Amino acid sequence: MSDHASYAANPEQSRGRLFSTGSSPTRSAFQRDRDRIIHSTAFRRLQNKTQVFLHHEGRHFRNRLTHTLEVSQMARSMARALSLDEDLAEAVALSHDLGHTPFGHAGERVLDEKLARFGGFDHNVQAIRVVTRLENRYAEHDGLNLTWETLEGILKHNGPLTDKSGKPVGKYRKDGxxxxxxxxxxxxxxQLWNYASLEAQTAAIADDVAYNSHDIDDALRANLILLRDLEDVPLVGPIVNEVLSLYPDIAGDRQAHEVQRRLITRSIEDVIATTRSAIAGAGIENIEDVRNSGQMLVRFSDEMAAAEKGLKGFLFERVYRHKSVMQLVGEAEGMVARLFDQYLSSLEMPGRWGIAAKAAPNDAAQARVVADFVAGMTDPYAIDEYVRLFDARQ
Structure with a gap:
């Protein structure tokens, strides 16, 4: 820890695990968390889960696993520059999408609607369920038995869920x-009312940087947009103009890569500079100061944040809501909805899932088991199950 800042998370001062484990002579507590996540079944499934475009559209588009690895790399880079614990940042980054359903946000929307009368579906809470309950390979306990700090980061990397009185805040203000x-x-x-560690906040903003740059790359690959469509778009527009001016005659995929790498670099450099200033300005001396600061300290500058919001707006309109994407999203939503309804009505699911559903004490518990099963599916498995159950060739 000698090269870490005083406000970094310290694995030697972790609040521990639910089940005690012996110390390791070669790995810190956060390194062990990272390793447990990487070796989990849920982590491997990410390679066959959609990011933005549906899995079967093409092999070169990103999936949840490639996205997660990119987020992890960026989180480590920022954590190192800020003298934080890189291993905790990496552990949170590697686990941040473990609660996502097949077919991207389409599957999540369906499960949230299907579970509306039972409290809905939230992918951050589902990620916690995965690492504390649903992974069941250890002899002595369910879950991965991660440290308090990693669980805190998974749940609160985007900020507190409540205020000190317990009232929901942020995106939970409307629906609870x-x-x-x-x-x-x-x-x-x-402690739902305070902020997670700087390491967790680093993982959160790395997710934004990865989305912005790589969704542009995938959209260009899919011919949903052209590079020149980005010339007047906030944040990325000046970079596009710079690249087209410097390299007017190189292949389009090389131009796109030059844009992507510059966008990532400038975003990360902005975060590092802004965060250093925010830490100094808030008088942060230790990790409890971070948690009680009342603000996200790892953030974009105001100028970059405004531009990033504009870029997100462009991506939403031109990429995420593109008619070809929306057609596939609609098909995926219908598939997940029919699968959920079928499993809930029959309770016929393989292995422990069917056993748990049939033993569930009430409708809410049954529905949650079905949601756990469906959420854990990869895209190809969901498609195979759909064909098996409904003979989709009809």
């Missing part, structure tokens, strides 16, 4: 807190 927060096995209270 997601169900399941009172059922998280953890060594200590996760």
């Amino acid at each position: 807190l997601p169900v399941g927060l009172d059922d998280i096995p953890v060594s200590e209270d996760l």
Whole structure:
């Protein structure tokens, strides 16, 4: 820890795991968390889960695994520059998408609607369920038995869920807190009202940087947009004009890569400079100062944040809502909805899932088991199940 800042998370001062483990002579507590996540079944499944475009559209588009690895790399880079614990940043980054359903946000929307009367579906809480309950390979306990700090980061990397009085804040202000927060096995209270570590915040903003740059890359590959369509778009427009001026005659994919790498670099450099200033300005001396600061300290500058919002707006209109994408999204939503309804009505699911559903004490518990099963599916498995159950060739 000698090369870490005083406000970095310290694995030697971790609040521990639910189940005690012996110390390791070669790895810190956060390194062990990272390794447990990488070796989990849920992590491997990410390679066959959609990011933005559906899995079967093409082999060169990003999936949840490639996205997760890119987020992890960026989180480590920023953590190193800020003298934070890189291993905790990496652990949170590697696990941040473990709760996502097949077919991207389309599957999540369906499960949220299907579970509306039972508290809905939230992918951050689902990620916690995956690492604390659904992964079941260890002899002595369910889950991965991660440290308090990693669980805190998974749940709160985007900020607090409540204020100090327990009132929902942020995106939860409208519909209330997601169900399941009172059922998280953890060594200590996760303190929903305060901020997670700087390492977790680093993973969160790395997710934004990765989305912005790589969704542009995938959209260009899919011919949903052309590079010149980006010339007047906030944040990326000046970079596009710079690249086209410097390299007017090289192949389009090389131009696109030059844009992507510059966008990533400038975004990360902006975050590092802004965060250093924010830490100094807030008088942060230790990790409890971070948690009680009342603000996200790892952030874009105001100018970059405004431009990034403009870029997101462009991507939403021109990429995520493109008619070809929306057609596939509609098909995916219909598939997930029919699968959920079929499993809930029959309770016929393989292995432990069917056993758990049939033993569930009430409708809410049955629906949650079905949601756990469906959420864990890869895209190809969901398609295979759909064909098997409904003979989709009809």
